[in-house]
Amino acid sequence: MSIPFISDDQIVIVGSGPTGTVAAWTLVKAGFKVTLLESGCSFPKSLHLRVRDREIRRPYALELRDHVAYPQFENLDDPLTRWFKAHLLGGLGSFWGGVVLRFAPEDFTEGESISERYRWPIGYADLEPCYSRVEHLIGVSGGKVSVPVLPACHVNHTLEVPPEFSDLAAAAQKLDRWLLPANHVYGKSTLFSQIPSPANIGVRLLGQLRRHKNFRLISNAHVTQLHLHQTKALVAGVEYLDRQSGELCFQSGRAVMLAAGQLGSTQILLNCSNGIINADGLIGRYLHDNMYAAYTYQIDRPPLKESLVSYLTRPDYSKAKPLQTTGFQVYAGALNQKPLANSKLRSNLGLGSPPPQDEGVPLLFACFGTQIPHDSRCVSLHPHAKDEYGLPLLRISTRHDSDDIATLDEGRRAVEALMEIAGWQFSSKSSAIEPPGTSVHFGGTVRMHTDPKLGVVNAVNAMHEIPNLFVIDASCFTTSVEKNPTLTAMAIAMRAADLLSQNSRSLGH
Numbered sequence: 162m163s164i165p166f167i168s169d170d171q172i173v174i175v176g177s178g179p180t181g182t183v184a185a186w187t188l189v190k191a192g193f194k195v196t197l198l199e200s201g202c203s204f205p206k207s208l209h210l211r212v213r214d215r216e217i218r219r220p221y222a223l224e225l226r227d228h229v230a231y232p233q234f235e236n237l238d239d240p241l242t243r244w245f246k247a248h249l250l251g252g253l254g255s256f257w258g259g260v261v262l263r264f265a266p267e268d269f270t271e272g273e274s275i276s277e278r279y280r281w282p283i284g285y286a287d288l289e290p291c292y293s294r295v296e297h298l299i300g301v302s303g304g305k306v307s308v309p310v311l312p313a314c315h316v317n318h319t320l321e322v323p324p325e326f327s328d329l330a331a332a333a334q335k336l337d338r339w340l341l342p343a344n345h346v347y348g349k350s351t352l353f354s355q356i357p358s359p360a361n362i363g364v365r366l367l368g369q370l371r372r373h374k375n376f377r378l379i380s381n382a383h384v385t386q387l388h389l390h391q392t393k394a395l396v397a398g399v400e401y402l403d404r405q406s407g408e409l410c411f412q413s414g415r416a417v418m419l420a421a422g423q424l425g426s427t428q429i430l431l432n433c434s435n436g437i438i439n440a441d442g443l444i445g446r447y448l449h450d451n452m453y454a455a456y457t458y459q460i461d462r463p464p465l466k467e468s469l470v471s472y473l474t475r476p477d478y479s480k481a482k483p484l485q486t487t488g489f490q491v492y493a494g495a496l497n498q499k500p501l502a503n504s505k506l507r508s509n510l511g512l513g514s515p516p517p518q519d520e521g522v523p524l525l526f527a528c529f530g531t532q533i534p535h536d537s538r539c540v541s542l543h544p545h546a547k548d549e550y551g552l553p554l555l556r557i558s559t560r561h562d563s564d565d566i567a568t569l570d571e572g573r574r575a576v577e578a579l580m581e582i583a584g585w586q587f588s589s590k591s592s593a594i595e596p597p598g599t600s601v602h603f604g605g606t607v608r609m610h611t612d613p614k615l616g617v618v619n620a621v622n623a624m625h626e627i628p629n630l631f632v633i634d635a636s637c638f639t640t641s642v643e644k645n646p647t648l649t650a651m652a653i654a655m656r657a658a659d660l661l662s663q664n665s666r667s668l669g670h
Protein backbone atom coordinates (compact mmCIF):
# COMPACT_ATOMS: atom_id res chain seq x y z
CA MET A 162 0.00 0.00 0.00
CA SER A 163 1.37 3.45 -0.79
CA ILE A 164 0.63 6.54 1.24
CA PRO A 165 0.48 9.91 -0.48
CA PHE A 166 2.24 12.65 1.44
CA ILE A 167 1.93 16.37 1.47
CA SER A 168 4.92 18.67 1.40
CA ASP A 169 5.27 19.48 5.13
CA ASP A 170 8.00 17.26 6.56
CA GLN A 171 6.60 16.92 10.10
CA ILE A 172 4.76 13.88 11.35
CA VAL A 173 2.34 15.09 14.00
CA ILE A 174 1.51 12.82 16.94
CA VAL A 175 -1.23 13.67 19.44
CA GLY A 176 -0.74 12.32 22.99
CA SER A 177 2.37 11.54 25.05
CA GLY A 178 1.13 8.34 26.74
CA PRO A 179 2.67 4.92 26.12
CA THR A 180 1.32 4.63 22.55
CA GLY A 181 2.15 8.14 21.30
CA THR A 182 5.69 8.12 22.67
CA VAL A 183 6.47 4.63 21.33
CA ALA A 184 5.36 5.81 17.86
CA ALA A 185 7.41 9.03 18.21
CA TRP A 186 10.47 7.07 19.34
CA THR A 187 10.14 4.67 16.37
CA LEU A 188 9.81 7.47 13.82
CA VAL A 189 12.60 9.62 15.26
CA LYS A 190 14.94 6.59 15.29
CA ALA A 191 14.02 6.05 11.64
CA GLY A 192 15.14 9.62 10.84
CA PHE A 193 11.77 11.40 10.70
CA LYS A 194 10.87 14.77 12.12
CA VAL A 195 8.15 14.44 14.76
CA THR A 196 6.08 17.09 16.49
CA LEU A 197 4.21 15.72 19.50
CA LEU A 198 1.24 17.69 20.81
CA GLU A 199 0.25 17.07 24.41
CA SER A 200 -2.57 18.64 26.37
CA GLY A 201 -0.67 18.34 29.68
CA CYS A 202 2.59 20.01 30.65
CA SER A 203 3.94 18.10 33.67
CA PHE A 204 3.81 14.79 35.43
CA PRO A 205 3.40 13.95 39.12
CA LYS A 206 6.69 13.28 40.89
CA SER A 207 6.76 10.96 43.83
CA LEU A 208 8.92 8.23 45.26
CA HIS A 209 8.67 4.65 44.01
CA LEU A 210 10.66 2.09 45.99
CA ARG A 211 10.67 -1.60 45.17
CA VAL A 212 13.05 -4.04 46.83
CA ARG A 213 13.51 -7.64 45.68
CA ASP A 214 10.18 -7.64 43.87
CA ARG A 215 8.37 -6.27 46.90
CA GLU A 216 6.67 -2.88 46.68
CA ILE A 217 7.78 -0.75 49.64
CA ARG A 218 6.26 2.47 48.41
CA ARG A 219 4.25 2.77 45.27
CA PRO A 220 2.45 5.95 44.40
CA TYR A 221 -0.77 4.89 42.82
CA ALA A 222 -3.92 6.23 41.34
CA LEU A 223 -5.71 6.94 44.59
CA GLU A 224 -2.76 8.73 46.15
CA LEU A 225 -2.27 10.80 43.00
CA ARG A 226 -5.92 11.41 42.34
CA ASP A 227 -5.42 15.19 42.38
CA HIS A 228 -3.50 14.87 39.14
CA VAL A 229 -6.07 12.77 37.32
CA ALA A 230 -8.64 14.58 35.29
CA TYR A 231 -12.06 13.07 35.71
CA PRO A 232 -13.39 14.53 32.51
CA GLN A 233 -16.91 15.77 32.23
CA PHE A 234 -19.16 13.57 30.15
CA GLU A 235 -22.78 12.57 29.92
CA ASN A 236 -23.92 9.08 30.82
CA LEU A 237 -26.66 7.88 28.56
CA ASP A 238 -26.96 4.42 30.08
CA ASP A 239 -25.36 3.02 33.25
CA PRO A 240 -25.18 6.15 35.45
CA LEU A 241 -22.12 4.79 37.28
CA THR A 242 -19.97 4.51 34.13
CA ARG A 243 -16.43 5.82 34.70
CA TRP A 244 -14.11 7.61 32.30
CA PHE A 245 -10.56 8.33 33.48
CA LYS A 246 -8.22 10.58 31.57
CA ALA A 247 -4.92 12.17 32.59
CA HIS A 248 -3.81 15.31 30.77
CA LEU A 249 -0.21 14.85 31.78
CA LEU A 250 3.11 14.12 30.17
CA GLY A 251 3.12 10.34 29.98
CA GLY A 252 -0.69 10.14 30.05
CA LEU A 253 -2.23 7.42 32.20
CA GLY A 254 1.21 5.78 32.26
CA SER A 255 1.73 7.81 35.46
CA PHE A 256 -0.78 5.59 37.19
CA TRP A 257 -1.00 2.25 35.49
CA GLY A 258 -0.22 -1.02 37.26
CA GLY A 259 2.43 -1.94 34.66
CA VAL A 260 1.03 -5.43 34.02
CA VAL A 261 2.09 -6.41 30.49
CA LEU A 262 0.58 -9.38 28.68
CA ARG A 263 0.81 -10.34 25.03
CA PHE A 264 -2.39 -11.26 23.25
CA ALA A 265 -2.40 -14.88 22.03
CA PRO A 266 -2.81 -15.74 18.31
CA GLU A 267 -6.45 -16.81 18.89
CA ASP A 268 -7.28 -13.46 20.48
CA PHE A 269 -7.09 -12.03 16.96
CA THR A 270 -9.20 -14.78 15.37
CA GLU A 271 -11.79 -16.20 17.79
CA GLY A 272 -14.35 -13.45 17.10
CA GLU A 273 -14.56 -14.43 13.40
CA SER A 274 -16.61 -17.48 14.34
CA ILE A 275 -19.36 -15.21 15.69
CA SER A 276 -19.40 -12.62 12.95
CA GLU A 277 -17.38 -11.13 10.13
CA ARG A 278 -17.52 -7.83 12.00
CA TYR A 279 -15.23 -9.27 14.71
CA ARG A 280 -12.43 -10.21 12.24
CA TRP A 281 -9.17 -8.38 12.99
CA PRO A 282 -7.24 -7.33 9.86
CA ILE A 283 -3.95 -8.24 11.58
CA GLY A 284 -2.79 -11.37 13.36
CA TYR A 285 -0.29 -12.32 16.03
CA ALA A 286 2.49 -12.87 13.46
CA ASP A 287 2.12 -9.26 12.28
CA LEU A 288 2.69 -7.98 15.80
CA GLU A 289 5.25 -10.45 17.16
CA PRO A 290 8.37 -8.46 16.08
CA CYS A 291 6.95 -5.31 17.66
CA TYR A 292 5.99 -7.11 20.88
CA SER A 293 9.66 -8.15 21.18
CA ARG A 294 11.01 -4.67 20.43
CA VAL A 295 8.61 -2.94 22.83
CA GLU A 296 9.47 -5.44 25.57
CA HIS A 297 13.19 -4.80 25.10
CA LEU A 298 12.53 -1.07 25.18
CA ILE A 299 10.46 -1.04 28.39
CA GLY A 300 11.98 -4.01 30.28
CA VAL A 301 9.79 -6.83 31.57
CA SER A 302 9.85 -8.95 34.73
CA GLY A 303 7.87 -12.16 34.39
CA GLY A 304 7.64 -15.81 33.48
CA LYS A 305 9.48 -17.36 30.56
CA VAL A 306 7.00 -20.12 29.77
CA SER A 307 4.44 -19.74 26.96
CA VAL A 308 1.10 -21.50 27.35
CA PRO A 309 -1.57 -21.88 24.64
CA VAL A 310 -3.56 -18.87 25.85
CA LEU A 311 -0.66 -16.56 26.78
CA PRO A 312 2.62 -16.25 24.88
CA ALA A 313 5.62 -15.36 27.07
CA CYS A 314 7.25 -11.94 26.81
CA HIS A 315 11.00 -11.40 26.45
CA VAL A 316 11.86 -10.97 30.11
CA ASN A 317 14.93 -9.33 31.65
CA HIS A 318 14.15 -10.53 35.13
CA THR A 319 12.54 -13.92 35.68
CA LEU A 320 9.73 -14.39 38.18
CA GLU A 321 8.21 -17.63 39.44
CA VAL A 322 4.84 -18.47 40.94
CA PRO A 323 5.46 -18.56 44.73
CA PRO A 324 5.84 -22.15 46.02
CA GLU A 325 2.90 -21.48 48.40
CA PHE A 326 0.74 -21.36 45.27
CA SER A 327 1.90 -24.61 43.66
CA ASP A 328 -1.32 -26.45 44.57
CA LEU A 329 -3.36 -23.63 43.01
CA ALA A 330 -1.20 -23.86 39.87
CA ALA A 331 -1.88 -27.61 39.64
CA ALA A 332 -5.60 -27.03 40.19
CA ALA A 333 -5.69 -24.38 37.46
CA GLN A 334 -4.65 -26.95 34.86
CA LYS A 335 -7.59 -29.15 35.82
CA LEU A 336 -9.78 -26.18 34.84
CA ASP A 337 -7.87 -25.70 31.53
CA ARG A 338 -6.41 -22.47 32.89
CA TRP A 339 -2.83 -21.66 33.92
CA LEU A 340 -1.46 -19.92 36.99
CA LEU A 341 1.66 -18.00 35.95
CA PRO A 342 3.91 -15.27 37.32
CA ALA A 343 2.39 -11.84 36.71
CA ASN A 344 4.42 -9.95 34.09
CA HIS A 345 5.42 -6.45 35.07
CA VAL A 346 7.04 -3.62 33.23
CA TYR A 347 9.98 -3.22 35.65
CA GLY A 348 12.57 -5.63 34.25
CA LYS A 349 14.49 -5.69 37.53
CA SER A 350 13.83 -6.69 41.13
CA THR A 351 14.89 -3.51 42.92
CA LEU A 352 14.27 0.07 41.92
CA PHE A 353 14.27 3.50 43.43
CA SER A 354 12.74 6.29 41.44
CA GLN A 355 11.65 9.87 41.95
CA ILE A 356 8.95 9.68 39.32
CA PRO A 357 5.80 7.69 40.06
CA SER A 358 7.26 4.68 38.42
CA PRO A 359 9.80 3.68 35.79
CA ALA A 360 6.69 2.13 34.34
CA ASN A 361 5.90 5.65 33.14
CA ILE A 362 6.97 4.78 29.62
CA GLY A 363 5.91 8.11 28.16
CA VAL A 364 8.02 10.19 30.54
CA ARG A 365 10.99 7.85 30.11
CA LEU A 366 10.85 8.02 26.31
CA LEU A 367 10.23 11.78 26.30
CA GLY A 368 13.49 12.13 28.26
CA GLN A 369 15.36 10.44 25.39
CA LEU A 370 13.38 12.11 22.61
CA ARG A 371 13.88 15.64 23.90
CA ARG A 372 17.62 15.34 23.31
CA HIS A 373 17.00 14.62 19.62
CA LYS A 374 17.03 17.43 17.07
CA ASN A 375 14.25 15.81 15.03
CA PHE A 376 11.83 15.87 17.95
CA ARG A 377 9.67 18.73 19.16
CA LEU A 378 7.21 18.58 22.05
CA ILE A 379 4.42 21.15 22.25
CA SER A 380 2.85 20.85 25.69
CA ASN A 381 -0.32 22.58 26.88
CA ALA A 382 -1.64 21.90 23.36
CA HIS A 383 -5.17 20.50 23.54
CA VAL A 384 -6.09 19.29 20.08
CA THR A 385 -9.63 20.25 19.18
CA GLN A 386 -9.99 19.07 15.62
CA LEU A 387 -8.37 18.12 12.35
CA HIS A 388 -8.15 20.09 9.15
CA LEU A 389 -8.46 18.39 5.81
CA HIS A 390 -7.08 19.45 2.45
CA GLN A 391 -9.57 20.94 0.09
CA THR A 392 -9.85 17.62 -1.72
CA LYS A 393 -10.90 16.09 1.66
CA ALA A 394 -8.72 13.08 0.83
CA LEU A 395 -5.83 13.97 3.15
CA VAL A 396 -5.41 15.54 6.57
CA ALA A 397 -3.42 18.77 6.50
CA GLY A 398 -2.83 19.20 10.23
CA VAL A 399 -4.41 19.72 13.62
CA GLU A 400 -6.02 22.66 15.37
CA TYR A 401 -5.22 23.02 19.05
CA LEU A 402 -6.04 25.22 21.99
CA ASP A 403 -2.95 26.64 23.67
CA ARG A 404 -4.04 26.09 27.28
CA GLN A 405 -1.77 28.85 28.56
CA SER A 406 -2.65 31.65 26.15
CA GLY A 407 -6.16 30.47 25.31
CA GLU A 408 -5.39 30.93 21.60
CA LEU A 409 -6.35 28.54 18.85
CA CYS A 410 -3.27 27.41 16.88
CA PHE A 411 -2.56 25.15 13.91
CA GLN A 412 0.16 22.56 13.33
CA SER A 413 0.52 21.18 9.82
CA GLY A 414 1.94 17.75 9.07
CA ARG A 415 2.50 15.25 6.27
CA ALA A 416 0.72 12.69 8.42
CA VAL A 417 -1.13 12.79 11.75
CA MET A 418 -1.16 9.97 14.30
CA LEU A 419 -3.79 10.13 17.04
CA ALA A 420 -2.75 8.55 20.36
CA ALA A 421 -4.97 10.51 22.74
CA GLY A 422 -5.96 7.42 24.73
CA GLN A 423 -9.24 5.83 25.70
CA LEU A 424 -11.99 7.88 24.04
CA GLY A 425 -9.61 10.86 23.56
CA SER A 426 -8.79 10.15 19.90
CA THR A 427 -12.44 9.31 19.28
CA GLN A 428 -13.54 12.64 20.74
CA ILE A 429 -11.14 14.53 18.44
CA LEU A 430 -12.43 12.67 15.38
CA LEU A 431 -16.07 13.16 16.32
CA ASN A 432 -15.45 16.85 16.75
CA CYS A 433 -14.31 17.35 13.16
CA SER A 434 -16.97 19.70 11.98
CA ASN A 435 -16.46 18.81 8.32
CA GLY A 436 -18.38 15.56 9.00
CA ILE A 437 -16.66 13.86 6.07
CA ILE A 438 -14.43 12.02 8.53
CA ASN A 439 -17.35 10.13 10.01
CA ALA A 440 -19.43 9.76 6.89
CA ASP A 441 -20.60 6.24 7.76
CA GLY A 442 -21.26 7.08 11.41
CA LEU A 443 -18.89 4.31 12.52
CA ILE A 444 -16.64 6.39 14.76
CA GLY A 445 -17.67 5.96 18.37
CA ARG A 446 -19.51 2.69 17.81
CA TYR A 447 -18.52 -0.82 19.00
CA LEU A 448 -17.33 0.56 22.34
CA HIS A 449 -16.02 -2.28 24.46
CA ASP A 450 -14.85 -2.51 28.02
CA ASN A 451 -12.43 -4.81 29.78
CA MET A 452 -15.03 -5.47 32.47
CA TYR A 453 -13.73 -5.50 36.04
CA ALA A 454 -14.92 -7.42 39.10
CA ALA A 455 -13.15 -7.89 42.44
CA TYR A 456 -13.60 -11.23 44.23
CA THR A 457 -12.01 -11.31 47.69
CA TYR A 458 -11.69 -14.34 49.97
CA GLN A 459 -10.36 -15.02 53.40
CA ILE A 460 -8.02 -18.01 53.32
CA ASP A 461 -6.30 -19.96 56.00
CA ARG A 462 -2.68 -19.54 54.82
CA PRO A 463 0.48 -17.85 56.05
CA PRO A 464 1.00 -14.35 54.63
CA LEU A 465 3.14 -13.93 51.53
CA LYS A 466 6.01 -11.49 51.06
CA GLU A 467 4.59 -10.13 47.86
CA SER A 468 1.22 -8.69 47.11
CA LEU A 469 0.63 -9.27 43.38
CA VAL A 470 1.65 -12.88 43.13
CA SER A 471 0.40 -14.31 39.90
CA TYR A 472 -1.82 -14.25 36.88
CA LEU A 473 -4.59 -16.77 36.35
CA THR A 474 -5.23 -17.08 32.62
CA ARG A 475 -8.44 -17.50 30.75
CA PRO A 476 -9.39 -21.13 29.93
CA ASP A 477 -8.21 -22.80 26.77
CA TYR A 478 -9.96 -21.44 23.66
CA SER A 479 -11.80 -24.75 23.14
CA LYS A 480 -13.35 -24.45 26.63
CA ALA A 481 -15.00 -21.01 26.49
CA LYS A 482 -17.49 -19.26 24.24
CA PRO A 483 -15.71 -16.87 21.85
CA LEU A 484 -15.30 -13.36 23.26
CA GLN A 485 -16.81 -14.36 26.63
CA THR A 486 -14.09 -15.10 29.10
CA THR A 487 -12.08 -13.90 32.10
CA GLY A 488 -8.47 -13.63 33.31
CA PHE A 489 -7.29 -12.65 36.80
CA GLN A 490 -4.53 -10.80 38.57
CA VAL A 491 -4.14 -12.59 41.90
CA TYR A 492 -3.17 -10.53 44.95
CA ALA A 493 -2.46 -12.13 48.30
CA GLY A 494 -1.62 -11.08 51.79
CA ALA A 495 -1.29 -7.38 50.98
CA LEU A 496 -2.69 -6.47 54.39
CA ASN A 497 -0.63 -9.08 56.14
CA GLN A 498 2.79 -8.14 54.86
CA LYS A 499 5.13 -7.45 57.74
CA PRO A 500 5.10 -3.66 57.76
CA LEU A 501 8.36 -1.74 57.57
CA ALA A 502 9.24 -1.39 61.26
CA ASN A 503 11.58 1.61 61.35
CA SER A 504 9.28 4.57 62.06
CA LYS A 505 11.84 7.22 60.98
CA LEU A 506 12.36 5.45 57.66
CA ARG A 507 8.58 5.10 57.31
CA SER A 508 8.13 8.80 57.83
CA ASN A 509 10.98 9.69 55.40
CA LEU A 510 9.32 7.54 52.77
CA GLY A 511 5.97 9.18 53.44
CA LEU A 512 4.45 5.88 54.50
CA GLY A 513 2.44 7.00 57.53
CA SER A 514 1.31 4.52 60.17
CA PRO A 515 1.52 0.79 59.46
CA PRO A 516 -1.72 -0.65 58.09
CA PRO A 517 -3.93 -2.54 60.53
CA GLN A 518 -3.31 -6.28 60.64
CA ASP A 519 -6.19 -8.44 59.52
CA GLU A 520 -6.89 -12.00 60.57
CA GLY A 521 -6.05 -14.65 58.02
CA VAL A 522 -4.90 -13.82 54.53
CA PRO A 523 -7.11 -11.93 52.08
CA LEU A 524 -6.85 -13.23 48.56
CA LEU A 525 -8.06 -10.95 45.78
CA PHE A 526 -8.90 -12.25 42.34
CA ALA A 527 -9.00 -9.10 40.22
CA CYS A 528 -11.15 -10.27 37.34
CA PHE A 529 -10.93 -8.81 33.83
CA GLY A 530 -13.66 -9.93 31.45
CA THR A 531 -14.23 -9.62 27.73
CA GLN A 532 -17.33 -8.03 26.31
CA ILE A 533 -18.84 -8.73 22.92
CA PRO A 534 -18.59 -5.37 21.17
CA HIS A 535 -22.11 -4.58 19.99
CA ASP A 536 -22.40 -1.54 17.76
CA SER A 537 -25.11 -0.16 20.04
CA ARG A 538 -22.53 0.54 22.76
CA CYS A 539 -21.10 3.84 21.71
CA VAL A 540 -19.82 7.30 22.39
CA SER A 541 -21.15 10.41 20.66
CA LEU A 542 -21.17 14.18 21.10
CA HIS A 543 -23.74 16.14 23.05
CA PRO A 544 -25.65 18.50 20.71
CA HIS A 545 -25.31 21.55 23.02
CA ALA A 546 -23.35 21.00 26.25
CA LYS A 547 -19.63 21.79 26.24
CA ASP A 548 -16.68 20.42 28.22
CA GLU A 549 -13.95 22.40 30.02
CA TYR A 550 -12.24 23.15 26.68
CA GLY A 551 -15.40 24.48 25.11
CA LEU A 552 -15.75 21.31 23.01
CA PRO A 553 -18.95 19.29 22.72
CA LEU A 554 -19.39 17.06 25.75
CA LEU A 555 -18.77 13.36 25.18
CA ARG A 556 -21.74 11.05 25.76
CA ILE A 557 -21.09 7.47 26.76
CA SER A 558 -23.75 4.87 26.24
CA THR A 559 -22.93 1.50 27.75
CA ARG A 560 -23.91 -0.97 30.43
CA HIS A 561 -23.10 -4.56 31.30
CA ASP A 562 -25.78 -6.80 29.79
CA SER A 563 -26.84 -10.27 30.89
CA ASP A 564 -24.12 -11.95 28.76
CA ASP A 565 -21.51 -9.76 30.48
CA ILE A 566 -22.77 -10.57 33.98
CA ALA A 567 -22.78 -14.27 33.03
CA THR A 568 -19.15 -13.98 31.85
CA LEU A 569 -18.05 -12.39 35.14
CA ASP A 570 -20.10 -14.82 37.19
CA GLU A 571 -18.52 -17.76 35.39
CA GLY A 572 -15.15 -16.26 36.36
CA ARG A 573 -16.17 -16.14 40.03
CA ARG A 574 -17.27 -19.77 39.91
CA ALA A 575 -13.94 -20.70 38.26
CA VAL A 576 -11.81 -19.18 41.05
CA GLU A 577 -13.94 -20.83 43.72
CA ALA A 578 -13.60 -24.17 41.91
CA LEU A 579 -9.86 -23.53 41.73
CA MET A 580 -9.56 -23.17 45.50
CA GLU A 581 -11.80 -26.18 46.09
CA ILE A 582 -9.72 -28.40 43.77
CA ALA A 583 -6.54 -27.15 45.49
CA GLY A 584 -8.06 -28.08 48.87
CA TRP A 585 -7.93 -24.52 50.22
CA GLN A 586 -10.38 -23.41 52.89
CA PHE A 587 -11.91 -20.10 51.92
CA SER A 588 -14.80 -17.80 52.72
CA SER A 589 -16.03 -14.97 50.55
CA LYS A 590 -15.30 -11.47 51.91
CA SER A 591 -16.73 -9.50 49.02
CA SER A 592 -17.76 -9.86 45.43
CA ALA A 593 -18.15 -6.65 43.44
CA ILE A 594 -18.89 -6.20 39.76
CA GLU A 595 -17.67 -2.70 39.06
CA PRO A 596 -19.33 -0.29 36.59
CA PRO A 597 -18.18 0.10 32.97
CA GLY A 598 -14.86 1.92 32.59
CA THR A 599 -13.43 0.87 35.97
CA SER A 600 -10.50 -1.03 34.45
CA VAL A 601 -9.56 2.07 32.37
CA HIS A 602 -9.40 -0.20 29.32
CA PHE A 603 -12.12 1.14 27.01
CA GLY A 604 -11.48 0.30 23.37
CA GLY A 605 -12.99 -0.25 20.00
CA THR A 606 -14.50 3.11 19.08
CA VAL A 607 -12.18 3.63 16.06
CA ARG A 608 -11.92 -0.04 15.23
CA MET A 609 -9.68 -1.79 12.69
CA HIS A 610 -11.35 -3.75 9.92
CA THR A 611 -10.50 -4.48 6.31
CA ASP A 612 -14.04 -3.54 5.24
CA PRO A 613 -14.68 0.22 5.50
CA LYS A 614 -18.30 -0.54 6.36
CA LEU A 615 -17.17 -2.40 9.48
CA GLY A 616 -14.09 -0.50 10.54
CA VAL A 617 -12.69 3.02 10.60
CA VAL A 618 -9.00 2.19 10.20
CA ASN A 619 -7.30 -0.42 8.03
CA ALA A 620 -4.57 -2.94 8.80
CA VAL A 621 -1.89 -0.24 8.99
CA ASN A 622 -4.03 1.93 11.31
CA ALA A 623 -4.75 4.51 8.58
CA MET A 624 -8.31 5.71 8.16
CA HIS A 625 -9.97 4.12 5.16
CA GLU A 626 -11.07 7.51 3.92
CA ILE A 627 -7.93 9.49 4.78
CA PRO A 628 -4.68 7.54 4.26
CA ASN A 629 -2.36 9.96 6.07
CA LEU A 630 -4.49 9.98 9.26
CA PHE A 631 -3.73 7.19 11.76
CA VAL A 632 -5.29 6.10 15.04
CA ILE A 633 -2.80 4.11 17.10
CA ASP A 634 -4.19 3.70 20.62
CA ALA A 635 -6.46 0.92 21.92
CA SER A 636 -9.52 2.51 20.34
CA CYS A 637 -8.39 0.67 17.18
CA PHE A 638 -8.96 -2.79 18.76
CA THR A 639 -11.49 -4.85 16.79
CA THR A 640 -12.59 -6.96 19.76
CA SER A 641 -12.12 -6.91 23.49
CA VAL A 642 -9.58 -9.30 25.02
CA GLU A 643 -9.40 -10.20 28.72
CA LYS A 644 -5.66 -9.36 28.85
CA ASN A 645 -4.48 -5.89 29.86
CA PRO A 646 -4.27 -3.92 26.62
CA THR A 647 -1.34 -1.51 26.86
CA LEU A 648 1.48 -3.78 25.65
CA THR A 649 -0.58 -4.69 22.58
CA ALA A 650 -1.53 -1.04 21.98
CA MET A 651 2.18 -0.09 22.11
CA ALA A 652 3.08 -2.91 19.71
CA ILE A 653 0.37 -1.74 17.30
CA ALA A 654 1.59 1.88 17.59
CA MET A 655 5.17 0.81 16.87
CA ARG A 656 4.07 -1.28 13.88
CA ALA A 657 2.02 1.59 12.47
CA ALA A 658 5.03 3.92 12.83
CA ASP A 659 7.32 1.34 11.17
CA LEU A 660 4.94 0.91 8.23
CA LEU A 661 4.49 4.65 7.87
CA SER A 662 8.25 5.14 7.68
CA GLN A 663 8.71 2.26 5.20
CA ASN A 664 5.94 3.50 2.91
CA SER A 665 7.34 6.98 3.08
CA ARG A 666 10.81 5.75 2.08
CA SER A 667 9.47 3.82 -0.90
CA LEU A 668 8.14 7.14 -2.16
CA GLY A 669 11.59 8.66 -1.86
CA HIS A 670 10.95 10.93 1.15
Ligand SMILES: Cc1cc2nc3c(=O)[nH]c(=O)nc-3n(C[C@H](O)[C@H](O)[C@H](O)COP(=O)(O)OP(=O)(O)OC[C@H]3O[C@@H](n4cnc5c(N)ncnc54)[C@H](O)[C@@H]3O)c2cc1C
Nearest residue numbers: 176178179180200248252253257258259260384422645647
Ligand atom coordinates in the same frame (compact mmCIF):
# COMPACT_ATOMS: atom_id res chain seq x y z
C1 LIG B 1 -4.81 2.90 37.87
C2 LIG B 1 -4.56 2.33 36.48
C3 LIG B 1 -3.95 1.08 36.35
C4 LIG B 1 -3.72 0.55 35.07
N1 LIG B 1 -3.05 -0.63 34.98
C5 LIG B 1 -2.77 -1.14 33.77
C6 LIG B 1 -2.00 -2.34 33.66
O1 LIG B 1 -1.53 -2.90 34.65
N2 LIG B 1 -1.78 -2.84 32.42
C7 LIG B 1 -2.28 -2.24 31.30
O2 LIG B 1 -2.08 -2.79 30.21
N3 LIG B 1 -2.96 -1.07 31.38
C8 LIG B 1 -3.21 -0.50 32.57
N4 LIG B 1 -3.88 0.69 32.66
C9 LIG B 1 -4.31 1.35 31.42
C10 LIG B 1 -3.15 2.14 30.81
O3 LIG B 1 -2.78 3.18 31.66
C11 LIG B 1 -3.59 2.69 29.46
O4 LIG B 1 -3.99 1.60 28.65
C12 LIG B 1 -2.46 3.40 28.74
O5 LIG B 1 -1.98 4.49 29.50
C13 LIG B 1 -2.96 3.90 27.38
O6 LIG B 1 -1.91 4.54 26.72
P1 LIG B 1 -2.22 5.63 25.62
O7 LIG B 1 -0.92 6.22 25.20
O8 LIG B 1 -3.03 5.03 24.54
O9 LIG B 1 -3.16 6.71 26.32
P2 LIG B 1 -2.95 7.61 27.63
O10 LIG B 1 -1.97 7.01 28.55
O11 LIG B 1 -4.29 7.94 28.12
O12 LIG B 1 -2.29 8.94 27.04
C14 LIG B 1 -3.03 9.80 26.20
C15 LIG B 1 -2.35 11.15 26.17
O13 LIG B 1 -3.06 11.96 25.23
C16 LIG B 1 -3.24 13.25 25.76
N5 LIG B 1 -4.45 13.83 25.16
C17 LIG B 1 -5.72 13.38 25.29
N6 LIG B 1 -6.55 14.17 24.57
C18 LIG B 1 -5.77 15.12 23.99
C19 LIG B 1 -6.04 16.21 23.12
N7 LIG B 1 -7.27 16.49 22.70
N8 LIG B 1 -4.99 16.99 22.72
C20 LIG B 1 -3.74 16.72 23.13
N9 LIG B 1 -3.42 15.69 23.95
C21 LIG B 1 -4.43 14.90 24.36
C22 LIG B 1 -3.41 13.03 27.26
O14 LIG B 1 -3.08 14.22 27.94
C23 LIG B 1 -2.42 11.89 27.51
O15 LIG B 1 -1.15 12.37 27.84
C24 LIG B 1 -4.12 1.26 33.91
C25 LIG B 1 -4.70 2.53 34.04
C26 LIG B 1 -4.92 3.08 35.32
C27 LIG B 1 -5.52 4.45 35.43
